[in-house]
Amino acid sequence: MNVIKFGGSSLASGSQLKKVVQIVKDDAARKIVVVSAPGKRSAEDEKVTDLLIGFGMKALAGHDYSSVLSKIVNRYQTIAEELSLGTEIIGEIRQNLDDLINGNKDEPDYYLDAFKASGENNNAKLVAAYFNKEGVPARYMNPKEAGLLVTNEPGNAQVLSESYEELAKMRDSEEVIVFPGFFGYTRDGKVCTFSRGGSDITGSILANGIHAELYENFTDVDAIFTANPNVVENPIGIKELTYREMRELSYGGFSVLHDEALQPAFKLGIPVQIKNTNNPSAPGTRIMKERQLSDQGVIGIASSSGFSSIYIDKYLMNREIGFGRKVLEILESRGISYEHMPSGIDNLTIILHSDQMSSEEEQSLLVQLEEELGADSVKVEHDIALIMIVGEGMRERMFTMSKAATAFSENNINIDMINQGASEVSVMFGIQAKHEDLAVKALYEAFFEKK
Amino acid sequence: MNVIKFGGSSLASGSQLKKVVQIVKDDAARKIVVVSAPGKRSAEDEKVTDLLIGFGMKALAGHDYSSVLSKIVNRYQTIAEELSLGTEIIGEIRQNLDDLINGNKDEPDYYLDAFKASGENNNAKLVAAYFNKEGVPARYMNPKEAGLLVTNEPGNAQVLSESYEELAKMRDSEEVIVFPGFFGYTRDGKVCTFSRGGSDITGSILANGIHAELYENFTDVDAIFTANPNVVENPIGIKELTYREMRELSYGGFSVLHDEALQPAFKLGIPVQIKNTNNPSAPGTRIMKERQLSDQGVIGIASSSGFSSIYIDKYLMNREIGFGRKVLEILESRGISYEHMPSGIDNLTIILHSDQMSSEEEQSLLVQLEEELGADSVKVEHDIALIMIVGEGMRERMFTMSKAATAFSENNINIDMINQGASEVSVMFGIQAKHEDLAVKALYEAFFEKK
Secondary structure (H helix, E strand, O other): OEEEEEOHHHHOOHHHHHHHHHHHHHOOOEEEEEEOOOOOOOOOOOOHHHHHHHHHHHHHHOOOOHHHHHHHHHHHHHHHHHOOOOOHHHHHHHHHHHHHOOOOOOOHHHHHHHHHHHHHHHHHHHHHHHHHHOOOOEEEOOHHHHOOEEOOOOOOOOEOOOHHHHHHHHHHOOOEEEEEOOEEEOOOOOEEEOOOOHHHHHHHHHHHHOOOOEEEEEEOOOOOEOOOOOOOOOOOEOOEEEHHHHHHHHHHOOOOOOHHHHHHHHHOOOOEEEEEOOOOOOOOEEEEOOOOOOOOOOOEEEEEEEEEEEEEEOOOHHHOOOHHHHHHHHHHHOOOOOOEOOEOOOEEEEEEEHHHOOHHHHHHHHHHHHHHHOOOEEEEEEEEEEEEEEOOOHHHOOHHHHHHHHHHHHOOOOOOEEEEOOOOOEEEEEEEHHHHHHHHHHHHHHHHHOO | OEEEEEOHHHHOOHHHHHHHHHHHHHOOOEEEEEEOOOOOOOOOOOOHHHHHHHHHHHHHHOOOOHHHHHHHHHHHHHHHHHOOOOOHHHHHHHHHHHHHOOOOOOOHHHHHHHHHHHHHHHHHHHHHHHHHHOOOOEEEOOHHHHOOEEOOOOOOOOEOOOHHHHHHHHHHOOOEEEEEOOEEEOOOOOEEEOOOOHHHHHHHHHHHHOOOOEEEEEEOOOOOEOOOOOOOOOOOEOOEEEHHHHHHHHHHOOOOOOHHHHHHHHHOOOOEEEEEOOOOOOOOEEEEOOOOOOOOOOOEEEEEEEEEEEEEEOOOHHHOOOHHHHHHHHHHHOOOOOOEOOEOOOEEEEEEEHHHOOHHHHHHHHHHHHHHHOOOEEEEEEEEEEEEEEOOOHHHOOHHHHHHHHHHHHOOOOOOEEEEOOOOOEEEEEEEHHHHHHHHHHHHHHHHHOO
């Protein structure tokens, strides 16, 4: 039995839903269908979830929401009309949206969460109706009915472990279950949404709950690529990927799926298959616990920018027990997290996300570091990009670093930092952000094009 | 005016002292001569300082010391006879050694320090006598008379800053001053020795005190070499080296000079010239504040072994603010210092000197780390060597890493760790200790032999 999840672009229009029903029909194992809210039909389009947030904010503030409410109803109506679904379902959705307005405004976070969650919830009802019309016996399943309980953290809910036993009962369903993604219910009966990863999290939780054989995640790309397709032209798709590799690539800047969303599935060793709704015959990418290692040590190249480095210099630093600890305490007292901290004899560099501090806060941090540590100098650099090469067994391959370093030098890219030695499946390079794309291209060429 | 220091092997015999007096005669600027105790004449020989420690220990314990005392007197006597110095100086030295026995045994550290210091002290008297005989007007200067005051830390004394003004007066001397290295006097008049670096420290302090134009350090090698001559056959000598490069090489395992010993000279920007007593016409190595950069980014390759790595793995580690700080607190509470701490998303590696812990202590540390950090796993690896390539401006040279990584891979040496990004003048590689020599050879070939 598979859990199969469709993203917003797969459900954005009637023509997309026709593909979806066909995909579900194609494999009898596809019994639990998790749906997102309708997404964008084109680059200029609006996501229903964004419209719902606008609707909720206006309702909360007591402003006129009629035009945005119409837009939302229209989106569902357009889909229903394309699919000749009749008016009943739209009446039901309209009623639900009207009811939201009467929520408890004393708890604005929960009030808004109910609006956000309705996008998935109403879409699940619509999809179930369409499946039945197309001869696929299906029923909409409300997360409350299914027993999907979450913590009281609006916008960042965590599943409660007692949910899994309840969710397992869905295995017994004769009909295909259409389940709204993105939210669950608190113990006291309130709607509460998940964080980023939204519906992916729901799919992953259900896969764990029903001990699925496979969690299929349908989106709008043929595969997870070896490099960002906006940077490298027609990069190779990745056929198989381990959980660890997925996690490193995701950290490194890959955005197809957020790996933490997949944890409930990973925990039971359930494979996750990425597929394209618009090209379901493409093999896609399978993310699994272990994979057959190929000759190619590197499986993907990721990059992300927006980092700063703080360089601290103090003579005899490495003799001073507690120096590194003091640095980290100062960061911690300011709620600042760091990514890496390479250290030399008399110096130490902290790499961190730039967006954690305003320039005033940064200035004050530099002064504090210099004064409290008695540093000889403290310098900051901005606009640093981290480039990551990822692959199981890569460390065993002597030539990986040689290839990578040569790719950098041949393209006149200076490496400001190298972090190798912590992770077994990745190496990270710090470079000037202006070279980010060039670096990714150069590494792609070195690892995937050169013979 | 130069300070010129001669090491133990330069003063081990009469024939060596003949070279020394010639060197002093060769340049009128050589006015302050710092001497060590007589060193080894051959590999099997004993250093006078080691004999003195044995002598002191026996005297302290009330054991029979007559044979070791004879050995010590004999060493001086042999030198005096070779130089036809007459018996007066030996009588003086013998008297001094006899007097040591009557020191205050209630303070054993100070008691022993007086024995250790006498090696340099008596040798300075002998050298001064010889200089005068050879027509070089010279006088022995006692550190107390010169005003070299130090902290009350036997075996690890630090110079007191008030000394420098007193020492400056030596500039006015008409005669060459022969100054014993290795010790000073506490404010309460006790002899107290320096730590490692011994006489190098004295020379450096005097260079600072008299604002020397140059601090010449005469030893038994032609130069500081680009790599360890025990590993690489006939390595190239380094002509010029910056203070920073010297420090990194010294940390990396170069043992010609301990860079911290040179700090008092470095502080005033005084250049330090390494020369060979046995080959004074060789240009040697000049250590200076800044140097003309050559095309060659790398100036030296150092290595040292005896390191361990502790690998800590915990899912979502990089989200946990304070994780690194907790790790460092645990180390600190055990008085353990670390060298490097590369970190990944879910993992962190600590590189440290293995000799800081017994295997029981190590086991207990691993358990503490796992339990207190809630780590998923904690693993330790021993027998790690750190290989360092050093050079000013190296980081600006794209090809450095490429060359180095290629040298490793061509020799089938796996790189377990790379630390680049903290120091501006070095990159460090962690490898298995069994590959240490091969790695140094491979890097030497890559940076100094290949065209």
